[in-house]
Amino acid sequence: MGGNPARNNESKTPNIIFKTGRIGGFVDSLIVSGKIEDILCEMVVDTGSNITIVRPDMVRRISKSKIVDIKPVDSCLHMVTGDTTPVWGWGSVCVTIGGLETGQDVWIAEIENKCIFGLDFLGPNGCIVDVLDGCLRIGTEEIQLQQLGSRESREQPRCWRVYVAETMAIPAQSEALIPGRLQDGESSGEVWGSLEPTRKRGLPSEIILARTVVDLRKPRFVVRVMNLSDKERVVKKGTEEASCESVQCVTLLSGNSSAMKQEVPEFHEALQELYERSAEGLDSSQKEKLMSC
Numbered sequence: 001m002g003g004n005p006a007r008n009n010e011s012k013t014p015n016i017i018f019k020t021g022r023i024g025g026f027v028d029s030l031i032v033s034g035k036i037e038d039i040l041c042e043m044v045v046d047t048g049s050n051i052t053i054v055r056p057d058m059v060r061r062i063s064k065s066k067i068v069d070i071k072p073v074d075s076c077l078h079m080v081t082g083d084t085t086p087v088w089g090w091g092s093v094c095v096t097i098g099g100l101e102t103g104q105d106v107w108i109a110e111i112e113n114k115c116i117f118g119l120d121f122l123g124p125n126g127c128i129v130d131v132l133d134g135c136l137r138i139g140t141e142e143i144q145l146q147q148l149g150s151r152e153s154r155e156q157p158r159c160w161r162v163y164v165a166e167t168m169a170i171p172a173q174s175e176a177l178i179p180g181r182l183q184d185g186e187s188s189g190e191v192w193g194s195l196e197p198t199r200k201r202g203l204p205s206e207i208i209l210a211r212t213v214v215d216l217r218k219p220r221f222v223v224r225v226m227n228l229s230d231k232e233r234v235v236k237k238g239t240e241e242a243s244c245e246s247v248q249c250v251t252l253l254s255g256n257s258s259a260m261k262q263e264v265p266e267f268h269e270a271l272q273e274l275y276e277r278s279a280e281g282l283d284s285s286q287k288e289k290l291m292s293c
Helices: 056-063 257-263 269-278 284-292
Strands: 030-036 039-045 071-079 084-097 100-109 115-117 127-130 135-138 141-144 159-164 168-170 174-182 192-196 207-209 212-215 221-227 233-235 240-247 249-251
Touching: 039 056, 056 084, 056 100, 168 174, 174 240, 212 221, 221 240
Parallel strands: 039 115
Antiparallel strands: 030 039, 030 084, 071 084, 084 100, 127 135, 135 141, 141 249, 159 174, 159 240, 168 233, 174 221, 192 212, 192 240, 207 221
16 A cells, blocks of 8 residues: 555555554564653554554543644554454654654554554654564664563563673773673563662772663673772672663764764863873874773
């Protein structure tokens, strides 16, 4: 079916195939968190639907703060179960997912979920559904997808403990990268996580932890720390070093470090003089490291 079916006056009973995402029948449905107008909403991402659908109660909530021009239609939707459901009408709303904010035509019908994103949203906005990594890519952003699944999978904790994966010595007054991992046998089911200092300090008091976004799909990830003392400090394997919270959306930076540096404004004069004094006697590799500090 070509074009927007809601605007096609010649076809008032389009045959649209989509999944309702009902928990009993479609536990594999993927959902993404976002907003319709200013209302928070969990939306099913469905590449099998060629239109975007919202429930009537969502439209009524939106209408309390904004006038939505709803155009009535004489149409119905045909689902993969063989059932059909009538369409109340269609209109245009503002949809926000991650950093994307765009106007979207939506159909209004009685479905199980509050909203279903179809190909009419995914295609024009350059969305890529990565089922393996469980994320929705929009441009340079990666947005976490959740599996609708059972109540248990929906209620997993969203904060985890991080432990040192290998015993390492950190030189005095130095920064170091040490391997970290979640607790043995624990899987977050998330794509990205944000590391924060833990209240229960397992690391030596002179060791401070940098807040870092890590890839939780890997069994090990890098944790950045700094030894503020004048002596070498040892962190032992199995030491609790951080807490980790899930991250819903990250923006991926492209390009190499040298290209990125060219985009950075020039140093303030005082900083430039400090850099030049500090760089005396350093080779090109050492100067590059100094620049990145």
